[in-house]
Amino acid sequence: MILTVTLNAALDLTYVVDALVPHRAHRVSTVVEKAGGKGLNVARVLSHLGEKTVATGLLGGRNGSRVAELLGDSPARMRTAFATIAGETRRTVVVVDGDATGFWEPGPVVTEAEWSSFVGHYTALLTISRVAVLSGSLPAGLPVDAYAVLVTAARAAGVRVVLDTSGPALAAALPAGPDLVKPNAEELAEVAPDADLSTVDGVLAAASALRGHGVGTVLASRGPEGLIALTPDGAFRAVPPHAVSGNPTGAGDACVAAIARAWRHRTPWPGALRDAVAASAAAVAAPQAGDLDTRTFLSLRHGVAVTEL
Numbered sequence: 001m002i003l004t005v006t007l008n009a010a011l012d013l014t015y016v017v018d019a020l021v022p023h024r025a026h027r028v029s030t031v032v033e034k035a036g037g038k039g040l041n042v043a044r045v046l047s048h049l050g051e052k053t054v055a056t057g058l059l060g061g062r063n064g065s066r067v068a069e070l071l072g073d074s075p076a077r078m079r080t081a082f083a084t085i086a087g088e089t090r091r092t093v094v095v096v097d098g099d100a101t102g103f104w105e106p107g108p109v110v111t112e113a114e115w116s117s118f119v120g121h122y123t124a125l126l127t128i129s130r131v132a133v134l135s136g137s138l139p140a141g142l143p144v145d146a147y148a149v150l151v152t153a154a155r156a157a158g159v160r161v162v163l164d165t166s167g168p169a170l171a172a173a174l175p176a177g178p179d180l181v182k183p184n185a186e187e188l189a190e191v192a193p194d195a196d197l198s199t200v201d202g203v204l205a206a207a208s209a210l211r212g213h214g215v216g217t218v219l220a221s222r223g224p225e226g227l228i229a230l231t232p233d234g235a236f237r238a239v240p241p242h243a244v245s246g247n248p249t250g251a252g253d254a255c256v257a258a259i260a261r262a263w264r265h266r267t268p269w270p271g272a273l274r275d276a277v278a279a280s281a282a283a284v285a286a287p288q289a290g291d292l293d294t295r296t297f298l299s300l301r302h303g304v305a306v307t308e309l
């Protein structure tokens with residue numbers, strides 16, 4: 001079982017318009033509502049790929065009930081085990097006009113009692129999990145080291161743990177030793193301010209500085225140029241055969257899902273990275289975050305070039 005955690009879940013709204021023009025009113029041609037937040041997108045992609053998952057996290061208020069209702073349509077292999085909180089789950093809005101522009105609401109305030117009860121609930125779920133994926137921002141009220149607590153519990157349970165977050169939440173969790181982090185360009189620049197991140201060497205220097213904090217693998221996404229991974233088994237670069245256009249929201253979630261799946265099946269790094277690059281591209285090709293265009297995934301995965309650096 002792969003466990004995904006979404007502490008700041010969201011009711012994701014996607015608006016499709018012809019062209020987004022600031023300071024103008026827009027007629028929206030299509031509105032789609034989805035259960036979202038990064039961990040839920042990861043769970044949905046895993047489920048598309050045929051994996052059994054349990055999606056947990058925090059849900060509250062009317063938006064939380066709507067998210068739960070939307071999750072009711074999930075296939076049996078995607079189980080949900082969310083804890084209820086008093087605060088209102090946030091909404092996010094993505095405006096798609098060929099590319100995507102996102103608006104993320106901040107989310108609820110979580111109480112200390114809700115947090116400590118969640119930690120117990122999560123620890124129980126670890127006993128049926130092989131891999132845990134902790135994704136997204138922290139809602140207000142949670143301690144900055146919330147992810148450090150969850151990483152420590154996973155490690156104590158012998159569960160491999162992927163952490164996909166940013167800013168202070170990421171920095172505070174590094175000493176707990178997550179097995180993989182997927183930093184954005186800002187985080188890489190912060191740990192290695194002099195590195196030229198437009199070059200492979202620069203990304204490797206920054207990734208190695210980040211690994212020095214106790215992380216197993218650093219996975220650096222380079223958008224349409226693919227991925228660079230600094231792993232305990234060496235450094236790899238994975239490049240897609242061609243760029244894919246569409247909605248890039250959720251491409252990172254698909255990438256993380258593919259890695260978790262590869263770990264679950266003990267796939268060696270080259271295969272894992274090939275799938276991660278193909279899954280990211282297949283997520284871009286699908287209209288909504290958390291979806292995967294299976295045809296793109298299957299057609300691209302054999303064309304991804306993986307080289308050991």
Ligand SMILES: O=P(O)(O)OC[C@H]1O[C@](O)(CO)[C@@H](O)[C@H]1O
Nearest residue numbers: 010036037038092136137250289
């Ligand atoms: O948790 P955050 O970092 O605020 O990101 C949340 C958002 O990211 C996405 O998962 C896309 O990665 C959206 O579905 C949206 O819910």
